[in-house]
Amino acid sequence: AQSVAQPEDQVNVAEGNPLTVKCTYSVSGNPYLFWYVQYPNRGLQFLLKYITGDNLVKGSYGFEAEFNKSQTSFHLKKPSALVSDSALYFCAVRVVNTGGFKTIFGAGTRLFVKA
Amino acid sequence: DADVTQTPRNRITKTGKRIMLECSQTKGHDRMYWYRQDPGLGLRLIYYSFDVKDINKGEISDGYSVSRQAQAKFSLSLESAIPNQTALYFCATSVGNSYNEQFFGPGTRLTVL
Numbered sequence: 053a054q055s056v057a058q059p060e061d062q063v064n065v066a067e068g069n070p071l072t073v074k075c076t077y078s079v080s081g082n083p084y085l086f087w088y089v090q091y092p093n094r095g096l097q098f099l100l101k102y103i104t105g106d107n108l109v110k111g112s113y114g115f116e117a118e119f120n121k122s123q124t125s126f127h128l129k130k131p132s133a134l135v136s137d138s139a140l141y142f143c144a145v146r147v148v149n150t151g152g153f154k155t156i157f158g159a160g161t162r163l164f165v166k167a
Numbered sequence: 168d169a170d171v172t173q174t175p176r177n178r179i180t181k182t183g184k185r186i187m188l189e190c191s192q193t194k195g196h197d198r199m200y201w202y203r204q205d206p207g208l209g210l211r212l213i214y215y216s217f218d219v220k221d222i223n224k225g226e227i228s229d230g231y232s233v234s235r236q237a238q239a240k241f242s243l244s245l246e247s248a249i250p251n252q253t254a255l256y257f258c259a260t261s262v263g264n265s266y267n268e269q270f271f272g273p274g275t276r277l278t279v280l
Contacts, residue, residue: 056209084266095171095257095271096210103266142209146265152223153265157209 054079056145058158065133066166073128073161075143084146085126087117090160091139099141102126113137133165170194171272173258179278186245188275190258198261199241200269201225201233203254210257216241248279 056077065071077083084103088096100111107119117128126143143158171192180186190199198217202210202225212225214233222233230252234242245252255276259269 061207086268088271093273095259095273096269098268098270101266101268148265155212155269157211159207159209 054145054147054154054156056143056156056158058141058143058161060161061159062162062164064164064166067135068132071130071133071137071163071165073141073143073163074125075127075158076123076125077143077145077156078124079145079147079156081147081149084148085117085119086144086146086155087111087115087126087128088142088144089113089139090142096142099128133163135165135167138163138165171258171260171270173256173272173275175275176273177276179280180248181280182249184248184279186248186277188243188256188258188277190241190243190272192239192258192260192270192272194260194262194270195238196260196262196270197238198263199235200259200261201231201241201243202257202259203227203252204257204274205254213243213256245277245279248277250279253277253279 086101087099090096102109102119110116115130140160142160146155174189200215201213211227216235232244255274257274258272261267261269
């Protein structure tokens with residue numbers, strides 16, 4: 053079965069420290085990879101995506117993610133965390149086939165940045 | 168994102184009642200989606216539509232129906248609500264190709280008693 057795993061329910065980091073939110077996937081073919089962020093009482097907002105090319109992609113608010121094909125991972129990173137980064141983060145994997153495409157979301161990881 | 172709006176934002180209803188959730192978008196996108204979010208489960212796709220004449224079931228369509236009244240409007244109906252449909256519901260839009268990101272509405276919190 054195709055799946056997306058975010059192994060940590062919550063990540064705690066001090067402000068100013070680097071942060072990593074992990075995502076691994078198990079799908080067939082070459083998927084498109086996305087990260088979204090959800091702030092309280094808001095819908096998901098797009099952060100970044102990997103389609104092809106350079107394995108390191110940069111996105112909004114200073115976030116970046118590294119695609120690792122051999123490890124089937126797409127971890128979200130930021131060199132210096134801010135308190136305002138505290139939110140719920142979702143990894144999503146889009147699988148394309150002849151019948152269309154399907155987006156699979158991870159369960160989400162709550163990031164807490166302490167001042 | 169103000170370009171994708173959902174009404175109502177909150178709704179409490181009783182088992183057996185018919186409920187309609189509405190979504191409107193001003194982004195001009197052709198593709199629209201309905202998801203539900205449950206704690207610890209992420210988002211699961213209920214229905215999606217690639218244009219006005221195209222409606223497709225997602226992974227959890229049982230108990231739900233949809234209507235694409237216009238390119239900008241996509242409604243989700245619960246014909247006879249049950250308590251396990253209590254969840255946060257999101258509408259989303261995207262344009263064109265399969266590698267484009269989705270834009271989400273603010274969500275509707277539905278409680279079925």
